[in-house]
Amino acid sequence: MIAVAMPSDIADLLVAEGLAIRPGGRGSTAEIVVVGFAALNATISLLQGPDTFLRLTELVRTNFGRSSGVTVEIKGNGDSVTIEMPRDADVVTLAHRIREVLLGDDE
Numbered sequence: 001m002i003a004v005a006m007p008s009d010i011a012d013l014l015v016a017e018g019l020a021i022r023p024g025g026r027g028s029t030a031e032i033v034v035v036g037f038a039a040l041n042a043t044i045s046l047l048q049g050p051d052t053f054l055r056l057t058e059l060v061r062t063n064f065g066r067s068s069g070v071t072v073e074i075k076g077n078g079d080s081v082t083i084e085m086p087r088d089a090d091v092v093t094l095a096h097r098i099r100e101v102l103l104g105d106d107e
Contacts, residue, residue: 002046002076002102006032007039010059019052020044030076030102032056034064046102053099057091077104 001021010032014020022044029043046052064070069086081101085094 011042035071057095
């Protein structure tokens with residue numbers, strides 16, 4: 001599991017769907033910031049199942065994407081990466097990129 005701070009509404013949905021647990025915040029915590037939105041953060045521990053990052057990506061786009069998409073900044077593994085998430089982008093590719101940044105691997 002990886003501890004991740006993210007907007008509370010996204011965190012609550014992931015926990016409700018069984019893709020994350022509380023409490024998070026042990027050790028190093030990555031952060032997902034939705035650029036341009038001030039949102040309260042909640043820290044959860046993401047379960048690394050096959051659907052977790054795909055669902056996370058879908059929830060960010062659905063809750064913050066509006067008509068043109070959204071930009072997220074991911075801080076983790078000593079790095080910061082900005083990812084554009086346009087409405088028409090391939091969600092599987094975006095989910096893979098988010099997973100790669102948060103976990104520091106390219107599986």
